[in-house]
Amino acid sequence: MSIELRVNERRHQVDAHPWESLLSVLRDHLGLYAAKGACEQGECGSCSVLVDGELVCACLVMATQAIDMEIVTLEHLSLDPLTGAIQDELVDTDGVQCGFCTPGFVVAIRSLLHRYPDASDDRIDEYLSGNLCRCTGYSRIIDAVRNVRDRERHTL
């Protein structure tokens, strides 16, 4: 069925299966590969995107339900300075190893620091609890978030 979706501030006409997930539409129809497909059950956070400003797993959103919603992926978020600072810091702290989970983490971290520039350490842990990383053991990712928070909070 043909549906119109608003992704990264542009309208796209997509011929999707009626039950297809937003993740599959983003990747297979629109060529937006930042959101990754891994668990397909909302447990890993690799497919994190913003829908109407809220952090969600694209694999659990039926694409037809996202008509009229504002969908933003990392491809678009990367244009803002906060996202850039998060990406640079993840590289500097070795918060990136195999890299598969990284785009999902960046979207979640950007959502966190955009909403809570002064996020406490507990808030950081809780906010990122839906994103799995099998390489870093998390501490370097958390270090990166704290560093960005400590540096950027006065400028946000």
Added chain:
Amino acid sequence: MMRTFRPSGLDELFSACAEAPGSILLAGGTDVMVDVNYDRLRPDTVIDLRRVHELTQIERSDDVLRVGASVTFARIGHELAVELPALATAARTVGSPQIRNRATIGGNVGTASPAGDALPVLLAMRASIELGSVRGVRRVPAREYFRGPRDTVRASDECVTAVELPVGRATAQQFSKIGPRNAMVISVASFCLHVDADRRRVGTGLGSVGPTPLWAVDAEQFLAERLFEDGASASPTDDTINGFSELVGQASLPIDDHRATAAYRRHVLVAMARRTLTWAVADLEAAA
């Protein structure tokens, strides 16, 4: 070919439910899409609840709080923390931030999994489930709603429209959940305790320890007698705490599965009953 209804109000919703009984009612999609992604479900008909604005409301009257079926767990955790602390705590244990931004209380009630995190709270608080259809709206006590694993009294043309919970001043509400870690877990066992000094009664709700969410009648009566009998002291004795928690354990019907053994489930349930009672008593003392 899948049919999709997109009702934009309650009347349209109920008409769609009547036209296509047994349809998948799609709210946040966090249960439905897992089955779709794993090829366990190819729905014939989906009714998308997103445009039914009435379902997203939280309404307050003197002694009842009405939570619309499409209210997300993120909103419950933020907006109801003071009025309904146990429900808000349960909401904050659901999945992850990503899940809580989408998953709804109506979905929890509609799916009716024995592990649904909000369900022990609804039982302990003696909540009502509001079901709507073209035939009208009815309120079913939560304690009469569940029939078996994922089986309820909801008719095929009905939609969960809201849950209603009592609110009061002198009440203590506590929720506890056991899982392998703090986030993204289906509960091994959960427990909710509602000590309602206004109405001089006790409510319990037990999750993941039976074919449906359960409650422990004997434990409720035992504790109410000890706490609210004339001349009863505010602080329960060790005998009361132990007696209550043992009766909670006896009301459970746990099984062995890949998440835990029956014996472990009963063990942690008794521990949660003891802890939540201690917390609840501290709450009541602080309020008094």
